[in-house]
Amino acid sequence: MRAAVLWSQGDPLSVEEVELSPPGPGEVLVEVKAAGVCHSDLHPARGDWKMRTPVVLGHEGAGIVREIGAGVTALEPGDHVVFCWTPSCGQCPSCADHRPVLCDRLDQTTYRNKLPSGESRMRARDQALAPFLSTACFAQQTVVAQEGAVRVSRDVPFDVLASLGCAVLTGMGAVTNAAKVPAGATVVVIGAGGVGLNVVQGAVMAGSARVIAVDPQPAALALATTFGATDVVPSGDAAVATIRELTRGRGADFVFDTVGAPATIADALASSKKGGTVIVTGLSRTDAQASVSMFPFVMQEKTLIGSVYGSGQPARDIPRLVAQFQSGALKLKELVARRYRLDDINDALDALAAGTGARGVILM
Numbered sequence: 001m002r003a004a005v006l007w008s009q010g011d012p013l014s015v016e017e018v019e020l021s022p023p024g025p026g027e028v029l030v031e032v033k034a035a036g037v038c039h040s041d042l043h044p045a046r047g048d049w050k051m052r053t054p055v056v057l058g059h060e061g062a063g064i065v066r067e068i069g070a071g072v073t074a075l076e077p078g079d080h081v082v083f084c085w086t087p088s089c090g091q092c093p094s095c096a097d098h099r100p101v102l103c104d105r106l107d108q109t110t111y112r113n114k115l116p117s118g119e120s121r122m123r124a125r126d127q128a129l130a131p132f133l134s135t136a137c138f139a140q141q142t143v144v145a146q147e148g149a150v151r152v153s154r155d156v157p158f159d160v161l162a163s164l165g166c167a168v169l170t171g172m173g174a175v176t177n178a179a180k181v182p183a184g185a186t187v188v189v190i191g192a193g194g195v196g197l198n199v200v201q202g203a204v205m206a207g208s209a210r211v212i213a214v215d216p217q218p219a220a221l222a223l224a225t226t227f228g229a230t231d232v233v234p235s236g237d238a239a240v241a242t243i244r245e246l247t248r249g250r251g252a253d254f255v256f257d258t259v260g261a262p263a264t265i266a267d268a269l270a271s272s273k274k275g276g277t278v279i280v281t282g283l284s285r286t287d288a289q290a291s292v293s294m295f296p297f298v299m300q301e302k303t304l305i306g307s308v309y310g311s312g313q314p315a316r317d318i319p320r321l322v323a324q325f326q327s328g329a330l331k332l333k334e335l336v337a338r339r340y341r342l343d344d345i346n347d348a349l350d351a352l353a354a355g356t357g358a359r360g361v362i363l364m
């Protein structure tokens, strides 16, 4: 089978023949049908996140289970699945606390680009290929842990399902699980890309009075409007002042920073009201540090929270999001702006880097 291999960070991916071993105990082999290209694939490709290579990237996607390993009970061949890049153990203190996205096993395996078994099932040029985030779905087939694939309804197209496994879950979950935005709130969303557009639609579905999107790209702001943003603000020096004007000088109830750069976190805090909350989902370079202006942070009782992968329970939330799409409440088709063949994966990464907007999806 063919996969896109990153041999050296900073170089283009190489689409080539890769050997795939059968699934081990508790693992399943999935024929990948579609994979979204997320900024968390671009960070390692470009070298923002240092990691050992060779690695097969891709963590947002959907496909069909073709083989199951010994002891697999959750899935059967033929099941349609969305990948989940937090394959949790179900037993550690975080899992017991119903916070599977904080599972201790992820630190030992997934975030070191191994399967939960510690293995890699892909090889090329006589070397083991690390499966990025235990998923490695920039490939025609992949082997994942059974916890790394969530069964979904069979009547939803795969290109639509692909981005559900990261951008949609992360953005929607930040609104519903992390911030718990109540009806009538004023919400700012910094960055209107894959994750940000889903924060916009989550905030709209929560009944927000005002949803203000901030982005340097006019195309991203135009899309944000179609997702229900009531106001759009070009990012830049005047953005915070404009947000303050739009919120009668008070600032917003909730500010989502989907970019996660030191400068955007500072702007997010400055754009939030007294007693307001800033939720950061964006991820910078691994060595980035942000500074907080202490006096207003304390005196105005602000809250700053991080949110990973929607802060909920992916095995529960992914099928719920699919049901929301089927009922017409959730926009998914509109997120798929560009479709590529696996061979053109580097074009998809370049388009993401250029801020072309929404999602590019690889069709296997």
Ligand SMILES: NC(=O)c1ccc[n+]([C@@H]2O[C@H](COP(=O)([O-])OP(=O)(O)OC[C@H]3O[C@@H](n4cnc5c(N)ncnc54)[C@H](O)[C@@H]3O)[C@@H](O)[C@H]2O)c1
Residues within 6 Å of the ligand: 037, 038, 039, 040, 041, 043, 166, 167, 170, 190, 191, 192, 193, 194, 195, 196, 214, 215, 216, 217, 220, 235, 258, 259, 260, 261, 264, 280, 281, 282, 283, 284, 307, 308, 309, 310, 352, 355, 357, 358
């Ligand atoms: N927390 C999580 O679980 C999680 C999940 C997925 C992605 N991420 C991270 O979230 C970030 C966004 O991912 P994405 O796939 O949505 O990326 P994306 O490239 O689709 O979107 C980013 C958007 O931010 C805009 N932007 C860039 N600089 C800006 C600025 N200074 N102010 C306002 N907008 C700006 C871009 O124009 C683009 O529209 C990445 O860092 C990614 O690694 C985190």
Ligand SMILES: [Zn+2]
Residues within 6 Å of the ligand: 038, 039, 040, 041, 059, 060, 166, 167
């Ligand atoms: Zn992602």
Ligand SMILES: [Zn+2]
Residues within 6 Å of the ligand: 088, 089, 090, 091, 092, 093, 094, 095, 102, 103, 104, 105
């Ligand atoms: Zn666990």
